[in-house]
Amino acid sequence: xxxxxxxxxxxxxxxxxxxxxxxxxxxxxxxxxxxxxxxxxxxxxxxxxxxxxxxxxxxxxxxxxxxxxxxxxxxxxxxxxxxxxxxxxxxxxxxxxxxxxxxxxxxxxxxxxxxxxxxxxxxxxxxxxxxxxxxxxxxxxxxxxxxxxxxxxxxxxxxxxxxxxxxxxxxxxxxxxxxxxxxxxxxxxxxxxxxxxxxxxxxxxxxxxxxxxxxxxxxxxxxxxxxxxxxxxxxxxxxxxxxxxxxxxxxxxxxxxxxxxxxxxxxxxxxxxxxxxxxxxxxxxxxxxxxxxxxxxxxx
Amino acid sequence: xxxxxxxxxxxxxxxxxxxxxxxxxxxxxxxxxxxxxxxxxxxxxxxxxxxxxxxxxxxxxxxxxxxxxxxxxxxxxxxxxxxxxxxxxxxxxxxxxxxxxxxxxxxxxxxxxxxxxxxxxxxxxxxxxxxxxxxxxxxxxxxxxxxxxxxxxxx
Ligand SMILES: [Zn+2]
Numbered sequence: 001x002x003x004x005x006x007x008x009x010x011x012x013x014x015x016x017x018x019x020x021x022x023x024x025x026x027x028x029x030x031x032x033x034x035x036x037x038x039x040x041x042x043x044x045x046x047x048x049x050x051x052x053x054x055x056x057x058x059x060x061x062x063x064x065x066x067x068x069x070x071x072x073x074x075x076x077x078x079x080x081x082x083x084x085x086x087x088x089x090x091x092x093x094x095x096x097x098x099x100x101x102x103x104x105x106x107x108x109x110x111x112x113x114x115x116x117x118x119x120x121x122x123x124x125x126x127x128x129x130x131x132x133x134x135x136x137x138x139x140x141x142x143x144x145x146x147x148x149x150x151x152x153x154x155x156x157x158x159x160x161x162x163x164x165x166x167x168x169x170x171x172x173x174x175x176x177x178x179x180x181x182x183x184x185x186x187x188x189x190x191x192x193x194x195x196x197x198x199x200x201x202x203x204x205x206x207x208x209x210x211x212x213x214x215x216x217x218x219x220x221x222x223x224x225x226x227x228x229x230x231x232x233x234x235x236x237x238x239x240x241x242x243x244x245x246x247x248x249x250x251x252x253x254x255x256x257x258x259x260x261x262x263x264x265x266x267x268x269x270x271x272x273x274x275x276x277x278x279x280x281x282x283x284x285x286x287x288x289x290x291x292x293x294x295x296x297x298x299x300x
Numbered sequence: 301x302x303x304x305x306x307x308x309x310x311x312x313x314x315x316x317x318x319x320x321x322x323x324x325x326x327x328x329x330x331x332x333x334x335x336x337x338x339x340x341x342x343x344x345x346x347x348x349x350x351x352x353x354x355x356x357x358x359x360x361x362x363x364x365x366x367x368x369x370x371x372x373x374x375x376x377x378x379x380x381x382x383x384x385x386x387x388x389x390x391x392x393x394x395x396x397x398x399x400x401x402x403x404x405x406x407x408x409x410x411x412x413x414x415x416x417x418x419x420x421x422x423x424x425x426x427x428x429x430x431x432x433x434x435x436x437x438x439x440x441x442x443x444x445x446x447x448x449x450x451x452x453x454x455x
Contacts, residue, residue: 106440
């Protein structure tokens with residue numbers, strides 16, 4: 001793995017390797033405390049992000065590395081008109097690994113063409129968010145001990161949520177997974193993504209959540225993102241399309257897990273936090289272990 | 301060849317694109333950037349009677365050969381045209397242009413937030429995912445383009 005831009009390019013074995021390594025690291029973090037000693041990670045966030053950036057920083061610091069970067073695009077030279085390519089060339093000279101979040105689709109491929117150190121995408125526009133998918137499958141694997149034969153419901157904005165394609169690609173690498181894709185019509189999974197998973201992952205597209213959730217192993221909820229809508233009215237109409245609360249989850253099995261890439265707004269009510277199925281905070285925590293594993297594999 | 305040579309004179313060195321579906325010749329002129337290319341001269345015959353395809357256009361370009369990328373793009377907007385290379389008034393090759401599997405340059409990505417549409421030192425490139433109907437996919441942003449999105453770039 002030279003760069004991590006898309007889950008499409010990872011094999012099943014590479015995904016399992018990251019998951020198993022993340023597990024090892026979580027069980028014995030002190031063994032990895034110096035793994036990145038003397039290394040520098042450049043964190044280039046062209047789009048504001050708190051969670052992903054802090055999660056990467058925590059992962060690298062826990063392995064003894066040091067960090068430079070920016071998280072406010074206004075402070076970076078990109079606002080002065082510098083290209084992605086030039087910024088990446090510069091960062092390649094200053095660091096041993098680059099993490100980049102960018103608001104443009106295709107920015108990861110552009111950056112990977114000039115990066116001379118490993119480049120990890122922290123999200124590229126609406127396109128993909130590969131490290132989120134890896135921490136998601138790590139969370140699922142911890143729960144069920146497998147990544148195949150799973151029934152997963154995905155709920156919310158499946159069109160603009162960049163975690164969705166990456167997660168679908170990851171699930172499509174393993175046998176007998178079934179996904180149910182629930183979204184308002186306007187926010188359906190993009191056709192190009194469906195054609196990618198076609199034949200590899202069995203899927204159904206729908207708008208209304210089923211009354212009975214007992215088939216599901218995972219209910220993956222996403223936020224309707226205000227910034228993706230050109231007009232406010234559409235956002236207002238769709239933002240509360242799904243609200244997962246204890247009564248919605250009444251039929252869910254006790255061992256089903258509710259996941260969410262966070263931040264959540266209203267799509268999961270606070271009283272779900274207390275239910276046995278809630279797993280989103282642990283999921284966020286798993287992000288650090290999964291990113292440690294990714295960095296460990298890529299920076300050697 | 302005799303009949304069409306009566307309409308447009310034979311060329312010494314360059315390219316003839318024959319059997320162009322009627323009305324597509326101006327698109328090809330734009331695709332090849334012939335309007336702004338002062339190094340070659342261009343003759344266009346529009347709505348020539350053809351036994352095989354009814355009416356066709358013929359384009360003769362004196363002093364210019366097509367690059368592989370241009371041939372690929374030509375195959376997207378007018379598959380089935382005949383591409384003839386002429387040297388010293390002799391036909392040195394004659395091929396039917398097919399829909400390519402990949403195209404680099406010439407086309408732009410229709411996704412306004414694709415990084416290739418910003419000032420980056422990269423050449424946009426696309427995979428042809430299906431030929432009928434024509435579907436392309438940006439190698440950078442994964443955006444899918446239809447035939448009409450391709451044609452619209454040369455109207
Ligand atoms: Zn693109």
